[in-house]
Amino acid sequence: MKRAFILLLDSFGLGATPDADKYNDVGVNTFGHIADWAAKAGTPMQLPVMEKLGLAAAAHAASGQWAQGFHQRDGFTAAWGAARERSTGKDTQSGHWEIAGVPVEFDWGYFPKTVPSFPAELTQKLQELTGVPGFLGDCHASGTEIINKHGDEHVATGKPIIYTSADSVLQIAAHEDSFGLERLYEVCEIAFKLVEPYNIGRVIARPFTGANGNYTRTTNRHDYAVAPPAPTLLDHVKNDGGEVIALGKISDIFATQGVSRVVKGKDNMALFDALLKVQDEAGDKSLTFVNFVDFDQAFGHRRDVTGYANALHEMDARLPEFISRMQEGDVAVITADHGCDPTWPGSDHTREHIPMIFFGPGVAPQQLPISESFSDIGQTLAHHLGVPPLSNGNNLL
Template identity: 45%
Template structure:
């Protein structure tokens, strides 16, 4: 029986990559700076002074960091007998966004340029907004700017409730985000609105990766909270991913957890498990591992590392999240069968100590756990697509256009 489990620690970079200067990210290091923060915070009663991730270290994470930086992360020791192979990968996609990272992991790097809404104020073209207003029968809108997900609610949440006008905003990524109140605007109405905007963008040839529905609750400024009912309306991958190949060539199953299905526009997915929050995602991952049949990929995105801790520059929260994941990691390992492959990786960086709120261009770790392979350092992988090529080789699928197998 052959099964693969891909766990994406969303934004868990391991040091700035060779092309980081193009993104103003030279010096970023998500893992290293979190470890440094913990070590320097040893006077804090809430911390021991060391980032406690023994299970990830046993898989080779610390040794991998040493191979890249010639120094161990603060407070950690080199482990001579690890239980998995490990590597680090460069991204060849032109951007450092979620869709590009995940598609490249699945064997389809984004070598073209996405479109972006670049202005800080009046971010969206007037022509586009007029068409959205007319075709979707809106009386008005709020926002129309670059903003963080929390600031936009504080600035426009109360006015949204009074007017029922949706809040439009964007970021440094190729996204059109729509925030609406679950109670006063309605969740289904928000989804319908976003689907309509997706269609308009496509009809007008705007090459925007995602229209993101951002529902929230609360009634007063500083009390608004985004809910777990976020939904991404994405462009589909431009080529066949390893996920689709497994379905087409082996009649296989691809189980998506978290926002994976949205990222791939539900293309190459046979079952979507809606799960929100780190604890729930870990528990549901274990359940799906136990239930998975032959020729199955289970693909999980742990979004909290990015959306809650990375973008909000919450170093302590990111550290606690890593420690919680590490504590639960044995439950995942113990659920695996003898022939299974477990891959733990990331889609980009989001250094919580870095300036701004954007992703960071970093190398990503690849921890490859398979009981029938020798546990070695697999070197520098020139593209995230080495993961897809490895999976294609394991399942005896036709080769991907990009990547080199690690097995």
């Protein structure tokens, strides 16, 4: 029996790529800078499980630097390396699609860093078709910040909060109780059709609850996303008779294309619990793909170094549970989709190498070369599962 697992630590970059200057990201290093911060704070990071798998060595291969607090130099138990993105963006969809064998060879549309950010004809048409009294925000913003800033006025007026980021995205936030969750979804569905001429990748529904300036986003987020332009690893597995189990926001990112089953979780640890349950159930030729979104959503974008470091420690502490359940024929990979250096100015993603840490009962420990495309990950798993090869990428094992 052969099974594959992708454990994606959303935004966990290992250092700037050679083309980082095009993105104003020269010097970024999500993992390295978190480790530096922890060491200076007198609490050096300790990720013994991932370090033994080869994480710090992969980061050294990517950045030329050893992360502070990490001392193992040999004796690794996984096939470890790093990859550079071939796609032109540093966004969620590009990273995930490229991992699955479909690099984004076109340029997404983006909304400018102006106020307002959205074209007047777009917001006017959206207002006309949805019947809302207007919009709040209309700018580049952190979701948690803009919701707390405009939440009271939103509840009082019924005007949805709209904002964007460095991603190709329109985000719409509304209160689950006063505005209504289904109504928010309806507004987002209409918006998704309206942004098509702008070549926007996603419209994201951002429901929240709370009162009086103290609001919390809920787990009922929903992404309305453009489908990948070509068959991905998910399609190859499903079409060849295997089950594709999507945990977290994976199904949304792939617009449900190639997905057999969807499993949700409210945070990283809930998703890890779900992963363990799926691991016990998944059958032959199955692909389980989980996105641990908190690294990016809760800590990277918010530039919360402490929270990011704590989340890494939590993940490392849980990994032995997953490893102990692995069966003969299982291959798992720890990876990411881009960087989001919490020490870097602003709140956007960062152009970085991503980890490629392949492990399992039959994986020979070895150093892997720096991959020139994330698609090497998908191609390696396609080869392992025995499904038709992808259009891009090289088998690494």
